[in-house]
Amino acid sequence: MAKSLMKGNEVIAEAAIRAGCRLYFGYPITPQTEISETLAKRMPKVDGLCLQAESEIAAVNMVLGAASTGARVLTSSSSPGLSLKSEGISYLVGSDLPCVIVNVQRGGPGLGGIQPSQADYYQATRAMGHGDMHLIVLAPASVQEIGDMTQEAFDLADQYRTPVMILSDGAMGQMMEPVDFEGHTPRELPEKDWAACGTEGKRRHNIVNSLYIEPDVLEKIVKERFERYDAIAENEVRYEDYLTDDADIVLVAYGITARIAKSAVNACRKAGIKAGLMRPITLWPFPEKHLAELAEKTRAFLTVELSMGQMVDDVRLAVEHRVPVHFYGRTGGMMPSVDEVAAEITKIYESMKKEA
Amino acid sequence: MIVFEKPHALTDTPFHYCPGCTHGIVHRLVAEAIDEMGIEGQTIGVAPVGCSVFSYNYFNCDMIEAPHGRAPAVATGVKRARPDRFVFTYQGDGDLAAIGTAETVHVGARGENITIIFINNAIYGMTGGQMAPTTLPGQVATTTPYGRDPKIHGNPVRVCEMLSTLSGTAYAERVSMDSVAHIKQAKRAIRKAFEVQKAGLGLSIVEVLSTCPTNWGKTPQEALEWLKTDMIPYYPLGVYKDVTAKEAE
């Protein structure tokens, strides 16, 4: 099929429909509103529903209800909205409910700003809700990848019975690029025999629940879930390496920032500096083993983020002081230029030369 | 002759409720309505956070446990995914009229075709007797130890009255657990609420004035008495909205 030129946010909407999602619940917030608006137009055409909830709290709980019946369901928001959704997301995790949640990040804290940001990394990967929990967090870096990953997200959610987050940002959401929806290979998925969809008098009642009042039972349930997390970490880690093989300095960046970092790597290579880029595609599970391997080959890392430094913690944990880990970030909706990042790489390179 | 039979829509799990608590009676009435209509296999219930949180163990239909106050939103998700199913929530007053007020109001506004069974016992039972949005003026709670003073703690919320103003509310009735006659009326109301849902008319809600002897500091008998003498005057019983009555006219 011919590629069409679409915005990142519109692609999430279209790809969700392609993935068989017929239910969307959301509440307006910039810069993700095109997702709802696209679905408002498209869903009725495919016998689906796009419902504007009274709040993000209501939206995420509508997701909980719909997901409980076994349906594929999507919600999207931007940073402040995710804070409101966090209780519901914890319940979704605690109830082992598959669903897809999009965060088109903007600057924070508080009302913050409406420009692109990556300052919700901690929230997404560390503390998207209370309790011992994780979500699968995907970080696309092109509109095509948004299309592929949105479809993949529904499969991952169903396979592992977990919410999956697509961590986008204001820039990825607004960016227009060619996309087709043919790249996704559906997975073989388990039957949803746990769903609360009506017994039809044919089976014992199903209970979708996150309450386990006996501590030993709760511990067992959480540990079982963490075994599933181990399987996810084993099977689903994804990243992209760019010129890392001979690199003296490896940049680590995801999403929109990875594109800037790649250009900076190219500029530095032209200037004779052996720079490379490792782009995590899954933020949780994080490609920590791969980073540890790279730490054996390279002389330094530079993490670039649209934040004051959040993912850099994961890089440091993976690198374990084998080589220095540097950080460069802009925040509040500010974007680093390619020159800015290249200058940072050059600075680190020069200081390594002096030390050598 | 069988004089007392457990409704099929209730499981064999024994209730955990305190002696004299009327939650158990209301469960039974809901289960009877489900039995009578023969809809157990097509019904999905949503349990709240509150004393009735374990109702997911008691009802024999598929059940979902919602976060505190969010049962109406959860039920919305269920109903929109499965419009062919009967969907009900079972909620306390803190759940429905404090933390979940927005969700409650908006299922009314949207005319969500679900049934709400609302237990108004004028107190927070599960957490040990704090003020509820429905605690009466002057009523002692652990967080209003000198009695609820409307000037300080605000006024109680009358839920049926409020929801009956919304266009999407099809049926709203307040009933009580204080006497056999009133319990029979409650049963009729609950059945009616499910019938309204069956007809696809919009939100149906039955507010049940209930007892919490434990946190009211009363014996079961005194609790029933207080329900009659103090609660009913503040929360008058009756039908606040019934769109089927209009149709009949």
Ligand SMILES: Cc1ncc(C[n+]2csc(CCOP(=O)(O)OP(=O)(O)O)c2C)c(N)n1
């Ligand atoms: C977000 C959140 N806040 C507070 C609580 C604690 N909590 C549990 S039940 C409850 C009140 C329940 O009272 P009510 O809804 O009146 O039901 P009852 O127990 O009286 O049947 C509260 C405050 C909670 N579980 N979650």
Ligand code: SF4
């Ligand atoms: S605390 Fe009150 S509402 Fe809860 S079970 Fe006991 S009597 Fe019933």
